[in-house]
Amino acid sequence: MASNTITIAAASSVGSDVFAVLSLLVISLGVLLLLRHYLPLRSTPDYLLVPIFLALALPASIILLVPIDLASSSRDEEVKVKAIWLPERVVLVSWRITYWLTFALTWFILPLLGSYADSGHRTLRDRFLYSLRENGRYQLIVLGSASIGLVYFFVQSGFHLMSLKGLVMALAYCWALTLAIYLMGHGLVALPRRLLRNASISGRLRRLQIQAPKVYDRLNDAIEELGSLELQVEQLRRRKTGSAVQFHDWIDELAEMSTLPESRVGSAPTGILDPAGSSIPSVITERYLADLTRKLQRARHARVRFIDEWDHLVEEAADTQAILDAHTSHRLEFGKSSPSSSFLSRLTLLTPYTRFQLHAHIIPYIRLMLGTFLSLASISIIWSELVKIANPKLSIIALTVVHHRRQGTVGFAGQCIASAWLLYMCTAALTSISDAKVWGNRALVRRNTYGESACWYAMQIAKLTVPLAYNFVTFLPPEIYQETTYHKFLGRLINLTPLGKGFDYFFPILILIPVLATLFNLYGKIKNLFGFGILEVDDQGEEGNLSGYGTGGWREGRELIERELQGYSSTQGIASRSAGLSNYSSGRTAGTTGTADGGGAQAGRPGIGRPNTGTSLRVQDRYRDSDDPNRRDSLEDEGFFEGFAHRVRNTFETTDTPRWVSNLGESFKKPKWLASSSSTGHGEGGGSSGNQGGGLARWFGGRPTDGHVRL
Template sequence: MTSSPSGSTAFFALALLTICGLVLLLLRYYLPLRSTPAYVIVPVFLSIALPASIVLLVPIDLASSAGTETDGGRGIWLPEKVVYKSWRTTYWLTFSLTWFILPYLGEYCDSGYREPRAQVLDAIRSNGRYQLIMLGSTILGAIYILLQNGFDRDSLESLVMALAYAWGLVLAIYLMGHGLVALPRTLYRYASISGRLKRLQGQAPKVHDKLTESLDKLDQYEYQVVQLKQRKNGTAREFQEWIEELTEMSNLPENRVDVVGRTATTAVPPVITERYLADLTRKLKRARHAKVRFSDEWDRLIAKALRTQAILDSQASQRLEFKSSAFETQTQGPLSRLTLLTPYTRYLYHVHVIPALSYLASFTATLASLAIIWSECVNPLNPKLSLIGLTVVHHPPSSRGQIGFGGQVVAAAWLCYMCICAFFSLTEVKVWGNRALVKRGTYLESATWYSLQVAKLTVPLAYNFVTFTPPTIYKNTSFHRFLGRLIKLTPLGMGFSNYFPMFILVPVLASTFGLYGWVKRVCGFGDLLEDEEDADDGNGGASANESGLGRWREGRALIEREVQGASGNSLGLSQRSGLVSPPGGRAATSSSAGRYSDQAPVGAAASTSNSRASARASASGGVSRAQRDSETRVERERRIRREEEEGNFFTDFGSRVRNTFETADFSFSRPKWMSGDDEGAEAGAGSRIAGARGSAQDEGSGSASTGWTRLFGGRPEEGRVRL
């Protein structure tokens, strides 16, 4: 090792700066950096940047311990001392963020108390059960390690690191196994344009129901704030200021207070306490962020459906142009204003190029998933059969395996794919409660939780990947001497690290064969783990296909109504131009043969700007509400009024009896032999018909009286028309 590591050091520093810049851009996408407190930004930034640096540090560690003998093919390497200290610093910072800082920080941000001291105490109480579970596991592990190796510093350090590694590996193996199947399948399904539109329409009813439910919850909590405001003068002074702050947070119109009050399920307690106000504040914050979350999800779904429908319709004219709409801004990127493609080249790109790339990416991801699954299963039995190890080690004929720059690139690619599959499952598996990532509107507690999961999963996945290489290589790495040696200090830890990754077959088989649907039918809680696209594949049988067809039709109607309402035609009287045609059918032929233009008309631009202002005010929790929220509330009010007008059994029975007597025919019909002429018969018929009409009783009685006067020689009035 006579070469100087100056070039590698410069590359390593530049790569770290690049990672930090990308992490800042990621945080800016999901969080408003100016309004987010620094005590949240810094831990979240570190919990993402440090695991990302591990993806860079693992290949450098492999090349530093098993580099080639030639300087040109050695790759990026650093001195052994630098690598070891880098591992120690990165691991213990990540460990502190994962198990101590981020859990308390999340509860601190979610707390409803006003004072920082009260928020800290509330965070400690909220994490009490979690910490007790961790303490109990630590005590059991300490007893085992002390009986196995005795009491020393390495035993205590091994206990802490082994427990953290074990829990992280369990979660990482499950999430990665699910993602190894879900990610290639998602890429494959994305290639079908008609199937993509059908899935979007099938998801629309569920998203719309969640949006409506979030609006209902927000109304209930805001109604409690209105009740508190009415009783503000009877509370303590500090509670009055607190209630004023809650009033500023809420935004319930006065004309809806009575409507919400009739459906309210909770009321303000007689005695207002600090704990009640804190609980109401927490619920109000969660409801506001849930509303923002599902509003953003609904807008994005509508925008994707519009773009997909435009792509599907362009197959007839072979010219594609995305028209501006109120929802188009939800899917536009920073380069959306640049017009680089013509309508024809845009058609080729979206109809032919993207599906081909999707199929290619799906095929590549499938091969990578199979290689990872194979390596996980055969690595404990025979490490030489590991496909990942064979691709990383490029010089097997030497006395020991060697890794050059090409092996480092391949190793980084494998580790990135494993992490992507695990993180992809975080958004697919629905067991995380109300947490979600929202563009520029992520709840602070959700941001801390997702960053915690990134920090928790990366270290176990990184060490699991290192073990894919031959033992003569990974046992000489600084990562193994720092972490692996302590994990395998006991036989139980060694067996768990070697053989537990074989359980990756459980989530792989569950995702491949749709076992989540079977769990749903048997146990009733399969919605937590069910793939949203299982019903489309027919895994649930005929009932699943029928329900999927019903959801698709309902979703198509919801999307069409939303688009018509956003375009100013809430009654749907405009001409439908194939906006949401059935997927799989023939695309609507475009009737316009003129030249396409990427410039939106003036009216559409104004509509887009107004929708942007409305969406921005809604996302920031301002005074104004989005138009669809008001339309949803109007529908809800109509339903309530209709239920109130229906009445009970006795009211319905009385109405039916009254209608029976009012519509019955009690008029006297004289026989023909009493009629003097044909005119009299016509008069009698007219009296019968007039008497049968309950809504024209006056005319009926007049006709009947005229008929009775004709019996005594009277004559009908001149010019009188009888019906």
């Protein structure tokens, strides 16, 4: 009888098994497409592709595994609830494989591979030794800090293997949860606000123009740094004697990858090309060449990164301006799309009119609705973090996930909602990584991401997903989440000591710190106070200075974008734009809905002139007949209330008098006592040039002649 029960139970999970396998295949396919988007698959070595794939696929599978665990642990055979469930042993093995493989990738494998790819050495042995030295320092610091916790664990729980295992898992969880809560709190505010701001087309263009000078400066700096390093390589290649001879092959390999033109070599500073210069040591060693190779690799990828970022910014600004200019004709043409364009911009099935309606009306409203929906979701997550200590039943997440509260089970609808909640929490945390400026120069570049940067981003994804998943589970009532396999596997070891029992409950309250800091722009205030910033949130620090040159204002950014579209920036080594993007400059005067123009660029910025772009559309609407440039500049820098007063005055001054008002006087005749004395000969209301006054003027002595005053 018992065997038949086991057979029936096993047979009933076949549908869930098939669904889980298909979901894992879909996740794996999505991860492969993501890798193809950011990495050159053919040139990336396998020792990087496989670990990065696992570091992305395993955290993505957690979003699927947590809802399955909730339904499997709360499943009651007597209550028929439709859900995707797996046997308890399968769920436990899945958690063990996912957690420990993710742990190894996060703390050991990916850091070693990242340093190995960034070493700069030629031989495998030297690369591996360099990676061990770089990561050994960090691991020693971690082990030294963990020794204090080890003593505490042994005092509380005794000296056995379970205490050591609990120490490792608890310390890793606490550190990852600290970082995850901070980043998620920032993302819960920044992500919906970004969508709400981008709903305004003109506001999005203004922010792109504000960002342009910063990106352009970084691009110029990257080009200069790469040029300086390549000049050093060229000087090393010219050395025929001394210690450089034994590394001649290595130097030739570096010179072959150089993109420096010969004209730059001839005009190089003497401090670099001089053999006795300080930039190149007199004795060339293997350590120096490895360091130079590492700097060259980083500089080349930094140049590619900022070229891609600049190209994307210019193209997005051109498309945004094209949408604004199309408001007069209601026909939108983006021109020739680049390979990095979005799918909607490359969609040729739309007519110009439907494309305009899509980009000018439908997409902004979608952004507005999605931003409002995500704002409500962020409030729900923050509320659930705060009330789970007092009363978990008041948690909004618990109310939406657990639908069968009497039976205490989670159905299929609750599983889908749980996956959506967990996905949004992870997305909010991961999108905040790009806003933080404490990670160095790491970045994701389309089809050209640096190997060390790819390892680092994959490591962060694997590190943040596990604690966020367990933190999400604690939003549910204790009678539900304490029965999950995830809690029995991870939560039991975290709560092994009194110190860890209250950590998961009290620490997430600190999510209010990044939430309030991002909501009220405390980062910008700290940056202005101390002169540095940790997080840069869009353009909050620039909105108060719309006219200041030299601070990355929008006017300077607008001129940089226009010059790039016209091809002037090609002399700086920037990739030229396609012919279709030139519509940005030619179509600026086509409509009257564009953003404000005018002003000039910073005088000290290299390679930037002051093209004659004309007056702004806003100023043209206000004073179309004004030819005074000083007046126009002063009008551009005026405040809100001055601009509002000018607009009101312009409205009344340029309004034509209605015909019925002009003909109103024809229906009334002047009385005789208001008419002039000579009205008989000169018509009503008329008079000769020598008339001394008529009407009421006669009562006061008439009008004086020759400028005298009559008393």
